Amino acid sequence: MDNATTIFAEISGNIGTVGYGLAAIGPAIGVGIVVGKTIESVARQPELQGRLTVLMYIGIAFTEALAFIGIATYFFMTA
Amino acid sequence: MTTNQIMQRILLWGGILAAAVAVVGGIVGWLLAAGAGVASALVGTALAIVFCMLTAASILLAFKVSKGAMISGAFFGIVLGGWLLKFVLFIVLVFVLGDQDWLHRGVAFGALVAAVIGSLVIDCVVIMTSRQPTIDSDADDETQGRPASGARA
Numbered sequence: 001m002d003n004a005t006t007i008f009a010e011i012s013g014n015i016g017t018v019g020y021g022l023a024a025i026g027p028a029i030g031v032g033i034v035v036g037k038t039i040e041s042v043a044r045q046p047e048l049q050g051r052l053t054v055l056m057y058i059g060i061a062f063t064e065a066l067a068f069i070g071i072a073t074y075f076f077m078t079a
Numbered sequence: 080m081t082t083n084q085i086m087q088r089i090l091l092w093g094g095i096l097a098a099a100v101a102v103v104g105g106i107v108g109w110l111l112a113a114g115a116g117v118a119s120a121l122v123g124t125a126l127a128i129v130f131c132m133l134t135a136a137s138i139l140l141a142f143k144v145s146k147g148a149m150i151s152g153a154f155f156g157i158v159l160g161g162w163l164l165k166f167v168l169f170i171v172l173v174f175v176l177g178d179q180d181w182l183h184r185g186v187a188f189g190a191l192v193a194a195v196i197g198s199l200v201i202d203c204v205v206i207m208t209s210r211q212p213t214i215d216s217d218a219d220d221e222t223q224g225r226p227a228s229g230a231r232a
Binding site: 016020024031035039042043046047048049050051052053054057058060061062064065067068069071072073075076 | 081082085086123126127130131134135138142149150155158159162166169170173174176177184185187188191192195196198199202203206209211212213214
């Protein structure tokens with residue numbers, strides 16, 4: 001019977017690529033929001049550029065940390 | 080303290096953290112898997128620290144290239160282009176390393192997670208303890224040389 005369960009059960013290959021995809025979605029959205037909001041803020045108040053750059057950096061650092069751990073999890077935690 | 084000085088301090092402390100995680104990870108790795116454990120801890124630490132510190136380095140480079148102007152194509156091209164390049168390299172390296180028989184995956188993963196979390200702690204502490212002025216540049220001359228409105232000619 002060709003239902004959704006059968007089709008999903010037949011998926012083969014490296015499941016790590018799915019993990020990569022999932023690990024990329026969140027940080028991509030996160031970095032997009034962080035950078036977009038920083039541009040918006042600097043356009044409104046250019047004199048705050050220095051402080052906003054540092055805050056943008058820490059936002060990017062936190063979002064990319066999740067991506068690093070997410071991508072590495074599959075490859076390093078399976079035999 | 081300017082943005083550049085904060086990024087340089089983050090890079091400096093990141094290097095010290097790398098050494099600390101490598102030593103502790105190396106000892107744990109030696110206890111778990113002898114030479115392979117030490118090598119795995121070094122690989123995990125190097126991966127995490129190099130890739131985490133590349134963001135700070137890219138901001139330093141971007142400021143230099145864009146001559147301090149944040150709203151410019153050069154700045155975001157370098158910071159976000161560097162981010163993309165970094166992830167492509169990271170995935171390729173993890174793909175290659177994942178197939179290596181000598182790698183002790185648990186030790187490498189543990190060192191990587193410890194270094195990533197450690198670098199986040201360093202970022203937070205450096206930024207919290209840095210005394211950055213709210214306004215670090217002179218305000219633009221909004222009248223651009225003309226008399227301000229209300230001023231006498």
